[in-house]
Amino acid sequence: MNTRLRRTLPFAGLVFAGIAAPFLFPDYTFQFTVLWVMILFALTWDILGGQMGYNSLGNIAFFGVGMYICAVVQIGLYYDVAQYTASYGAVKVEFTADQYFTGLAVGLIAAGLGAMVFSVILGWVVFGLRGPYFAIGTLGVALSAGELTGAWDYVGGGGGIALPIYPGEPDDRSLFFYVLSFTLTIILFFLLRWIYLGRFGLAANAIRDDEEKAEGMGIHTMRYKTVGWAIAAFFLGISGALFGNMIGFIEPLEVAFPTVTFGLFMVVMCLLGGRGTLWGPVIGATLFHTFKEVTWIYLLGWQWVALGALIVVSVVFFQQGIVGWVKEKWPEKFGIAVDDRALAETDPDLDEAPSQRLRRQTEAAQ
Amino acid sequence: MSAMIECEGVSKAFGGVIANNEITLEVPEGRITGLIGPNGSGKTTLFNSIVGYHPIDAGSIKFEGREISDLRVQQIARLGLLRTFQQTRIYSKMNCVDNMLISVPHRTQTYRAMFSKYPPEVTERAEDLLEFVGLYEKRFLISGNLSFGQQKLLEFAMALMNEPKLLLLDEPTAGINPTLINGLIDRLRRATSELGVTLFVIEHNMPVIMGLADNIYCLANGRLLAHGPPEKIQNDQRVINAYLGAHYYLDSD
CATH class of the missing domain: 3.40.50.300 (P-loop containing nucleotide triphosphate hydrolases)
Structure with a gap:
């Protein structure tokens, strides 16, 4: 098998699995949808947390912000939002199919863009913090976002909002949200693959390894951090909007800003799979979600204990994560090796050749 | 002068x-x-x-x-105007070539360039400079695993990469x-x-x-x-x- 094929195979496999899953196991479509959202969580968290070393505990805020923006847009396009939320779903409001899909489309885009704007403003404030201060600062933002939303009557306060009902069969509905979640996550995955291979990926890693050095070398560190976070927020915002519509009813603490569940899961999934790698979050999220669902069924009552044990084991014995461990075990598979061929070919006139070429390049550049 | x-x-x-x-x-x-x-x-x-x-x-x-x-x-x-540090500072979890590539000059970098790949002549210059300081054979090793002296040479090469x-x-x-x-x-x-x-x-x-x-x-x-x-x-x-x-x-x- 040639290398090109071997390299594309995992990516093709991921896309194929995503397309085949709801047809092979139609009963689990909802579970698969949540799985893709989980993968998206892990991938977005890893942009800053893994690649740049900025451990945010508040990324879930973008999820909630997107969810609420989408809801307000969906309703606000056709009704008065304050009136709608004040009735707490007691007044049955019918949305036509046309209204539903238009509202959702506009809402999803608004959710992505709104969360992105929020992240840029927030980044401007919190990127001055480093290490644990950044983690706690962002955690505070997520917690207070939930509380503030709960106190805001316009969006239903703690009572939440009942979202427009999908105009169609329940099976179609779950497939509809599956397709959207899958597409969104795959787009994010390939986008990240592309930017990690280029200058963005290297700059992010440079910031992770030594931010002061990166500044000293003239790298636009603030710009990279802001853009990285904005990408995460954009996708998290849209995923929040999708998730809210899939659940059908949103409220601040458990659904929109679940800081201690989803907000921490995204960190754990990255640590489990291997932070700072492209595949780590995907593998970590898949394992974590599977483990969680299995324990929730077969170990009911002990499920949180089992989950806690998984987290402890992965953090204590497996700090570099699965992909990180594989990389450490077989570095040469990842091209981390002395170039034997070059060593053998070293010509005695070592210094002359490259320096002449360098001089030529320097003269050409001037 | x-x-x-x-x-x-x-x-x-x-x-x-x-x-x-x-x-x-x-x-x-x-x-x-x-x-x-x-x-x-x-x-x-x-x-x-x-x-x-x-x-x-x-x-x-x-x-x-x-x-x-x-x-x-x-x-x-x-x-x-660039400086190197007394306590050598490199990006220790990246390999030598990546250390070099990210050290390109950032004088006129646009937002678009953030997402671009490196053209082959930049990679070539990075490899030439690594050869200049004698690290070419080790270019794919994680820089943090190099000896202290080699890290110093790498830091010097990174500085030169920045022109x-x-x-x-x-x-x-x-x-x-x-x-x-x-x-x-x-x-x-x-x-x-x-x-x-x-x-x-x-x-x-x-x-x-x-x-x-x-x-x-x-x-x-x-x-x-x-x-x-x-x-x-x-x-x-x-x-x-x-x-x-x-x-x-x-x-x-």
């Missing part, structure tokens, strides 16, 4: 400690200038002041005739074995003669700096003590006293 850096009465105090006291010096273009002085004499503080790491209390610092004492680190770096006009080197030969030192000195000279990089070098190894620099400044207790070509500095009684202590000289006399 024009001055690349002009420091005029630069002072910097940390609380009660006056690290730099009205230092005035010039770094001429296309040359190697040395900066020596006993430990704690304010050499690194002066470097930090020049690259904008901390604000100065008084005086002015000009780079190519432009006042830079009020600019921030990144802005100064983008002007083409600086002026490079401040903080003790480039500290911790490097004697055989490698000769190779490094050769590379430093060629960086100036072939790549046109002006160097300003802090160094404790006297034979090295005397052989390398065209012009040497000596600091002691935060003040400029002496200045001149190596032969003059070597025989300057004040410099000898500052380094060895006046009593030492008197005892042996």
